[in-house]
Amino acid sequence: MDWTQRPSQALLTDLYELTMMQAYVEESMEAEAVFDLYVRRLPPTRNYLLACGLDDVLRYLETLRFDAAALDYLRSLGGFSERFLRYLQQLRFRGDVYAVLEGTPVFAYEPLVQIVAPLPQAQLIETLVMNQISVQTVLASKAARVVAAAAGRSVVDFGFRRMHGIDAGLKAARAFHIAGVSATSNVAAGQIYGIPVAGTMAHSYVQAHDRELDAFRRFVRLYPDTTLLVDTYDTLAGVEQVVALARELGSEFRVRAIRLDSGDLAELAAKARQVLDAAGLSSVRIFASGGLDDTVVAALVNGGAPIDAFGVGTDMGVSRDAPSLDIAYKLVSYAGVDRIKLSPGKLVLPGRKQVYRVERNGVAARDVIALAEEPPQGRPLLVPVMKQGQRVPAGGEHLDEARRRAADETERLPSRLRGLSAADPAYAVEVSPLLQRHYHESARALAPDGE
């Protein structure tokens, strides 16, 4: 990406992280801090979130450096001492990280990532850790709904063109793959993640030829088993052109599918299916795209539309109904002392924690957020993924492991959580009595009239 200006990696942060860091260093406040990254509440249209983004977080932490350009820029701002800039030059992330593995369903107040590191290091990384977990979890969680709605039919990611920039386009393709999407149109994502890419033709190809049948004929000569886009002028007339091409080519005809991209997809798919079947082309599949999201896909599937695969773009690509999460990264312990804040509506649970998933007959019944020191109360979700700045295991896991985990763990949720409507009752997340006691003790100590 040489074409776009590239910033120094370590400057992908908010300015206040650096002003606070300088103050911590001045005050010799470099004792161990614990920060939790969690979502305060699920969007109303999500029964669970699919944790995603950890791999990029760990790679960032492993390679975090202030280069000369970063230090020069900070010097130019005027507020940082040479002593602090030298400190930054030496800085490496040396902390421990505990996290819920990618592809795991998670709920409100459960730490997705817990950072244990010297306070200045743990503070600096806040912004980018949040940014990456947030966007990838937002997008994986939306895609999980689309995949569920498609009920076994393939879903292909078409969203890059309307997503929020390049990084979103790449991370979306990755998050969608974890959530069960079959392929992406994004070639760069195929290159760097090795996930399947898909794509055949756009309307412009048809338009650039003088007649639709010429366009089909020539495209099929080069790509015999392609998908033909039939709605450039009139969908059913386009399907008839495919039938004409099949007659023309006889046994050479190997077109795999037609694509519908506009109009009433249910009605057009039914009519197209009839036309194709009547012409003996029952092996030609129907691929639908254009304005799809989880609810539209569900309506098409439930209505029995003869659609074999879905191309889903914008609404999944920006997670239109829930484009952000109320995600927080909060100090919960410093120098061995529990820390919370009391800002209204923004609960912080103190201390090192564990999240347990309690299952009955292989189905998740409830989660318990407990202190790390408590005895196990179910299957622990937070696992060590980094020790003193090094990944464990080294290199992390393959993307397909996260994809398998997402499929397995989602299958183990109560079925009411996998539907598109709000689960009733919502999934139960409990705070252990001991953790509750710690919270109330901390709150009492901090209340203005406290002690």
Added chain:
Amino acid sequence: MDWTQRPSQALLTDLYELTMMQAYVEESMEAEAVFDLYVRRLPPTRNYLLACGLDDVLRYLETLRFDAAALDYLRSLGGFSERFLRYLQQLRFRGDVYAVLEGTPVFAYEPLVQIVAPLPQAQLIETLVMNQISVQTVLASKAARVVAAAAGRSVVDFGFRRMHGIDAGLKAARAFHIAGVSATSNVAAGQIYGIPVAGTMAHSYVQAHDRELDAFRRFVRLYPDTTLLVDTYDTLAGVEQVVALARELGSEFRVRAIRLDSGDLAELAAKARQVLDAAGLSSVRIFASGGLDDTVVAALVNGGAPIDAFGVGTDMGVSRDAPSLDIAYKLVSYAGVDRIKLSPGKLVLPGRKQVYRVERNGVAARDVIALAEEPPQGRPLLVPVMKQGQRVPAGGEHLDEARRRAADETERLPSRLRGLSAADPAYAVEVSPLLQRHYHESARALAPDGE
């Protein structure tokens, strides 16, 4: 950004662009194509859009190359011939680009960018041109509303942590600057764009100290003219700590502002103002943040809340009420012949065009979309910005020119468009009679029962 896998620049595209390109090359279809990039309809919550993203588009076009890694990856996919891969290796963008300059208000169906280039080149670039214009225009247009709502008070971008990835965070800061936002918390955006950065302290700084007053005292020692965050435990008690600090420091006290980040901001700002004024601290400003967007800012301003500046994060950062645009990139001419498509609800206007803004007494009255060959009908908005792959003027324009243009051009809109509610009547955009005639002629020729 060495920490994150970096794809080949030229692969930031959809696979179908490449399959179509190979077909065009096979068919020797390399004549001149004209593509329009435009928005089909404005989101219901936008009276206008602020065009943004052109600078990155032009830099991309100037530097577009297939490197060895890109060609190796495409070879691995199996569908591309060695002849086509050699063609890609030689490929440079040599087209002309006409565009509406950044910071210009635009409306539905107006081409923001018009590409005139050999068909394969114009096809390849579709995805990334759309991606960059889309995200930057989405974000600039949202920020314009927040800036309007703040009615002269400063707006600071706090959104990086919850935006859709790194590129979004950078491009947002840039788009927000163009739209009139005063500063960003995003340090990397400050480094690469030279825009002002801002930030002081988070709750974690207060929490990491045993007492709030200790935290304030120490922070002010290092940053005497800082902003103190007062809502970690109890907002008004926090304000009292600031007053205590002022008494303690006497004439040394130079704190510039307090920041409120939770609770009923109108009520807390009013009470904090009283407390500060009563203590002789009327020069201490009040900065508000936490859950703000255009409508909340407007309510605070219209309600007379004594807030001097706003930190706006998530909702502006993802443009929550309109996170995407119905943006299209459509072939409108190939080899000198007008081209359109007829898919329902997706109008394409044929041919090379111009957009004119017709003003009366310095106020925009209506726009006219016309053929480029027609005589001028107002102030032309599309200007040549690239000739045969080279920018004109070389290097493009400074970001601050776009910022000034946004302020000037927005000021020249009818005032009803600058409000937050739907303008009634909406702004008038006309299609010239000649362009209408061209459309109908093209449609007649294409209709299934046509000729």
